[in-house]
Amino acid sequence: MERELLLECQRNDRNAQRKVYEKMAGKLYSVCKRYLKNDEDIEEVLADSFYKIFTKISQLQNPDVFEGWAKKIAVNECLQKLRATKALHISLEENHVVSSDSTLENVSFEKDILSLLNFLPEGCRAIFNLFAIEGYPHKEIATMLSISEGTSKSQLNFARKKLQELLVNQNI
Incomplete structure (x- = not known):
């Protein structure tokens, strides 16, 4: 991600935020889709992720790690959504056997x-x-x-x- 674009986002430039959204939306959508099934939940978490990204972007000290930082926010938002819906319940009903088959x-x-x-x-x-x-x-x-x-x-x-x-x- 371009440093100047991220600096503009830190200054709450809506045009810069739109550009960042357009560049990152597909990647973050894919991250969310790996955790959530429901399209409405994915869209909600994606919106929450971008809200958090744009409100916390001033905390990002190294613009070179922006993409990984944004993905981590999306993952955490997905986990938070799963916890809120209690869908993260880990079932230990079956006896889990470690397999050496790779x-x-x-x-x-x-x-x-x-x-x-x-x-x-x-x-x-x-x-x-x-x-x-x-x-x-x-x-x-x-x-x-x-x-x-x-x-x-x-x-x-x-x-x-x-x-x-x-x-x-x-x-x-």
């Missing part, structure tokens, strides 16, 4: 995998996104979601197992 890691069909994420329970999907896509460690995920590291690891393994099953069933 089929999922070898799949290069990112778009297909992302579409299959919609079939995961909300909590598993959030943990999978945070770990496998966003790159957060289990300790940080546990803190963010107020769960144990073991639950985070267990849910990630459960998500991987379910995704592997879905991949096999979909012949992907």
Whole structure:
């Protein structure tokens, strides 16, 4: 993102904010779609994310990290939405077995995998996104979601197992 454009946003320049919105809306929409199923929820979280981005942009000290900073805001807004709707309930109904099968890691069909994420329970999907896509460690995920590291690891393994099953069933 251009430094001058971000400086204009810090000065509440509406035209600059519109340009930033136009450049970032698609990327942040994709981030939100990985966590939320409902289009209305996605649009609401996207609007909340941009509100927070533009009201907190003065706190951004290094414009070079703007995109990552904006994505982190969107992720946090998604998690907040999931918590508010109680959809982040982590179910431990099944016995989760750690598999050494790395089929999922070898799949290069990112778009297909992302579409299959919609079939995961909300909590598993959030943990999978945070770990496998966003790159957060289990300790940080546990803190963010107020769960144990073991639950985070267990849910990630459960998500991987379910995704592997879905991949096999979909012949992907």
